[in-house]
Amino acid sequence: MFFQKDIETMPRKQLEELQLERLKWTVDYCYKNVPFYTKKLDEAGVTADKIKSLEDIRYIPPTTKADLRDNYPFGLFAKPMKEIVRIHASSGTTGKPTVVGYTKHDLDIWSDCMARICTAAGATSDDIVQISFGYGMFTGALGLHYGLEKIGATVIPNSSGNTEKALMYMRDFGTTALVATPSYALYMCETAKSLEYPMSDYKLKLGLFGSEGCTPEMRTQIENGWGLFATDNYGMSELMGPGVSGECRERNGLHFNEDFFLPEIVDSETLEAKPEGEYGELLVTTLTKEGIPLLRYRTRDITKLTYEPCKCGRTHARMEKVQGRSDDMLKIRGVNIFPSQIESVLISIDQVSPHYQLVVRREGFADTLEVQVELVDSSLLDSYGKIQQLQKDIGRKIQTVLGIQCKISIVEHGTIERFVGKAKRVVDLRKENK
Amino acid sequence: MxxxxxxxxxxxxxxxxxxxxxxxxxxxxxxxxxxxxxxxxxxxxxxxxxxxxxxxxxxxxxxxxxxxxxEVLVVEIEDTPGAFADAMAVLADNHISLEYAYAFLTPTIGKAYIIIRVEDNIGAAKILTDNGIKIVSQEEIV
Incomplete structure (x- = not known):
């Protein structure tokens, strides 16, 4: 199923011509309307005329999250507030929030992007969709909301929190699709199973998950628990919100909405372009955005791209699931570690819950990693030996994947925090010890 | 039993x-x-x-x-020297291994109770009772 088939299956040559034309427009538009870019492009000696091919994008200096913060709140807006019709902001957990503004045209394109992704995932006007992202300044909920309304689905703007009530709506309204973070979808499933209603009271058949990473193992667990088909979508508020890319039913990569967003994969240290199929940091240039256009925005997400057309017929580039964030990456004793690697190990072990916490410490001159997991299999309480064996097994499996030893702590069920929004799995105590 | x-x-x-x-x-x-x-x-x-x-x-x-x-077995023995040794000897002679054990006493009644965890509760209980050692039931500890 397609929402805009002609664009989604556009031959690549034609798509690239469209991208080049829009890239030139964006460079010119940024130069003329955003003083930050006027200065930046002048310093780099780049004008729209210098962009003769898509590869010439490399002459443009990248934009970072810090640039958005430094220009808080509206410094990077390219339109006067009179034309801005919506404001969103990131959570700002690590400082001032990053603020973004949308024109009417931006919102229209956003809902088109979301409508394409929801349709590709299998949502139709027959679906009753419950949105369990938090509404508010976060882009997730409203992004999905408008896209789903555009395809004619019935939207339940349930928001996050109060899980038991959300489950009541699910049962009583016959909800067929769920929008949530993967970890919240899993938590909802845990809660549903603990209630007195049978799982057959729930009619979910599609999951539209995003806002945080989801390992294949976690996905399987969500699918088995709910009996649904899970899809991932990707985006970030700086670029627009969700709707940058998403999976079709083939689930062989996330289709980029390439007519609106130009992706690049670069080495996160040198910023040199990586060949197709190699992992690197994703940089994205907006191609039509009016409110806050961004040139080569550093997403910090590590992934890879393929330009092979998908079996579904779509020709737009596909990105692999995000492997981790270049700034989430933990460096422990010189080894690069992504929390997602540990998650894939834990989720394959039935005796513990999929919720976990990583604690990094510096003891003397060495970094140590502690992995805290919750025991759920009470049959192991028969003997210490069984629990110690479990600890050893987890430790060995993690060591195989990461290449370093870590301490496994078994903690009581329910003691690791559950997250409704993005899960925060890492506690790095090394900075405090300094 | x-x-x-x-x-x-x-x-x-x-x-x-x-x-x-x-x-x-x-x-x-x-x-x-x-x-x-x-x-x-x-x-x-x-x-x-x-x-x-x-x-x-x-x-x-x-x-x-x-x-x-x-499930565990609660074994009742006399609170006298040698009673515990005898009970353990019955288990050892029959090649029954203990996973763990703990005990409590009732000095006023003169009895000791050993709680034991073995692989085969029913089998062990039968062997112990056959050897004249009492196994306490659920009802008796309420």
Missing amino acids: TPVKQISVFVENKHGKLSSVARYLADGGVSIRAMCMADTTDFGIFRLLVSDYEKAEKVLKAAGITCSVT
Whole structure:
């Protein structure tokens, strides 16, 4: 199923011509309307005329999250507030929030992007969709909301929190699709199973998950628990919100909405372009955005791209699931570690819950990693030996994947925090010890 | 001659943990008949015989505590020198291994009770009773 088939299956040559034309427009538009870019492009000696091919994008200096913060709140807006019709902001957990503004045209394109992704995932006007992202300044909920309304689905703007009530709506309204973070979808499933209603009271058949990473193992667990088909979508508020890319039913990569967003994969240290199929940091240039256009925005997400057309017929580039964030990456004793690697190990072990916490410490001159997991299999309480064996097994499996030893702590069920929004799995105590 | 139900509770080695488990039981009106808790590093298993194991399991699970019910044998012996050695000899002679054991005494009655966990409860119970050693039933510890 397609929402805009002609664009989604556009031959690549034609798509690239469209991208080049829009890239030139964006460079010119940024130069003329955003003083930050006027200065930046002048310093780099780049004008729209210098962009003769898509590869010439490399002459443009990248934009970072810090640039958005430094220009808080509206410094990077390219339109006067009179034309801005919506404001969103990131959570700002690590400082001032990053603020973004949308024109009417931006919102229209956003809902088109979301409508394409929801349709590709299998949502139709027959679906009753419950949105369990938090509404508010976060882009997730409203992004999905408008896209789903555009395809004619019935939207339940349930928001996050109060899980038991959300489950009541699910049962009583016959909800067929769920929008949530993967970890919240899993938590909802845990809660549903603990209630007195049978799982057959729930009619979910599609999951539209995003806002945080989801390992294949976690996905399987969500699918088995709910009996649904899970899809991932990707985006970030700086670029627009969700709707940058998403999976079709083939689930062989996330289709980029390439007519609106130009992706690049670069080495996160040198910023040199990586060949197709190699992992690197994703940089994205907006191609039509009016409110806050961004040139080569550093997403910090590590992934890879393929330009092979998908079996579904779509020709737009596909990105692999995000492997981790270049700034989430933990460096422990010189080894690069992504929390997602540990998650894939834990989720394959039935005796513990999929919720976990990583604690990094510096003891003397060495970094140590502690992995805290919750025991759920009470049959192991028969003997210490069984629990110690479990600890050893987890430790060995993690060591195989990461290449370093870590301490496994078994903690009581329910003691690791559950997250409704993005899960925060890492506690790095090394900075405090300094 | 039936095995007795034992509650096993997972407890982290944290300040006040045992007290909170015991408090949940007390609030549920559950009386502790015997217990065992060995020293550990990060976590321990708190094992209990209680007056009402179903109730105990219910209140602990409601409090979100990981626990399970397992079957153990409660062996009654005389509180005299040699009685324990004799009982253990019966098990050893029949090649029955203990996974763990703990005990409680009732000096006023002159009896000692050993709680043992073995692989085959029914088999072990039969061997012990065949050798004149009494196995205590669930009803007797209420």
